[in-house]
Amino acid sequence: MPVRFGFLLLRLFPMYVVVLATEALRLANQYAGRRVFDWQFLGDGAAVEASNGIRVDCDAALSEAADLAYAFVVAGDDQTRTLTPRIRNALVRIAGTGTVVGAIDSGTFVLAEVRLIRGRKVTVHPLAASAFREQFPDVAVQDGPVVVDGPLITCAGGVATVRLMLTLIERHCGAAVARDVATDLVLPTPEIGSRGRAHTQDREEGRDDRLETLLQVMRQSIEAPLSLPALSRRAGLSERQIARLFERAVGEAPMAHYRKLRLNHARQLLFQSSLSVSEIALASGFRSVSAFSRCFAAEFGRSPRQLLTKLRDAGHADAVPAENFRKRIRLRDDRQEG
Numbered sequence: 001m002p003v004r005f006g007f008l009l010l011r012l013f014p015m016y017v018v019v020l021a022t023e024a025l026r027l028a029n030q031y032a033g034r035r036v037f038d039w040q041f042l043g044d045g046a047a048v049e050a051s052n053g054i055r056v057d058c059d060a061a062l063s064e065a066a067d068l069a070y071a072f073v074v075a076g077d078d079q080t081r082t083l084t085p086r087i088r089n090a091l092v093r094i095a096g097t098g099t100v101v102g103a104i105d106s107g108t109f110v111l112a113e114v115r116l117i118r119g120r121k122v123t124v125h126p127l128a129a130s131a132f133r134e135q136f137p138d139v140a141v142q143d144g145p146v147v148v149d150g151p152l153i154t155c156a157g158g159v160a161t162v163r164l165m166l167t168l169i170e171r172h173c174g175a176a177v178a179r180d181v182a183t184d185l186v187l188p189t190p191e192i193g194s195r196g197r198a199h200t201q202d203r204e205e206g207r208d209d210r211l212e213t214l215l216q217v218m219r220q221s222i223e224a225p226l227s228l229p230a231l232s233r234r235a236g237l238s239e240r241q242i243a244r245l246f247e248r249a250v251g252e253a254p255m256a257h258y259r260k261l262r263l264n265h266a267r268q269l270l271f272q273s274s275l276s277v278s279e280i281a282l283a284s285g286f287r288s289v290s291a292f293s294r295c296f297a298a299e300f301g302r303s304p305r306q307l308l309t310k311l312r313d314a315g316h317a318d319a320v321p322a323e324n325f326r327k328r329i330r331l332r333d334d335r336q337e338g
Contacts, residue, residue, distance in 0.1 A: 024165035073107030105157030
């Protein structure tokens with residue numbers, strides 16, 4: 001059963017935050033090769049107006065949401081004024097069911113207002129931090145993009161939303177998938193911690209420059225893959241050191257991860273170039289098309305030709321919730337129709 005996210009959208013929420021969050025989850029499904037995550041937009045029974053004036057249809061009212069692993073309140077400049085009694089009661093109920101409740105951007109105001117923080121540390125958008133401290137002086141506010149304190153997860157918003165999603169993707173899919181998502185989003189790979197670590201400021205020491213050096217060497221040697229002894233010489237590390245480093249940080253053998261990098265490279269070429277399958281095989285370090293197709297199918301569940309056909313026919317239908325195809329976005333003026 002997929003890990004289900006619920007995003008509670010409050011009036012004037014920043015739309016780009018929701019786009020970043022759901023796109024990161026979609027990419028995680030794509031790179032994991034299965035539907036690890038589902039998500040739905042929640043509201044109070046009507047379409048919700050974003051800060052850019054676009055109104056977004058929600059899948060359900062928060063009071064109707066069920067089986068959520070995570071529920072994030074997404075709010076902007078109109079947080080508590082749109083906090084209805086029904087939303088208040090639903091948030092309290094959901095927090096008591098074992099769902100991890102969190103906030104993005106000014107959603108932290110809402111959690112504080114309904115008293116769901118309970119003495120834990122939080123973060124909030126930097127421009128709203130002073131107002132938050134004045135309004136909730138007993139809540140400990142930390143500077144930083146993401147703060148994980150027990151079951152409470154808060155995010156300052158903006159592009160830090162991606163760091164929040166990478167933390168949770170790593171938790172459920174492992175570091176390798178999280179790194180693939182970070183690469184796809186053109187983020188530096190050190191954004192990924194090791195084995196589920198939270199991306200808070202006090203965890204930065206978990207990064208290892210040796211791993212980044214090895215990964216960079218691998219990425220630069222896709223078409224002509226290096227052997228483990230050659231990697232060892234290039235990085236100035238013993239083969240045993242390399243193996244331990246990958247096992248600790250990535251959770252798999254170095255050459256297995258190297259092969260995944262090459263196959264992901266092949267998949268991007270398949271989707272975004274006009275090269276033939278045989279040319280893509282060579283560009284990804286495979287000397288045999290049959291061996292390439294075999295490895296590709298083992299990694300992604302379909303042969304290169306099958307995957308390309310499916311993408312052209314159905315887009316990313318297998319990586320997003322089915323209800324997403326029924327969603328609409330509308331300009332605010334449609335409220336006056338009829």
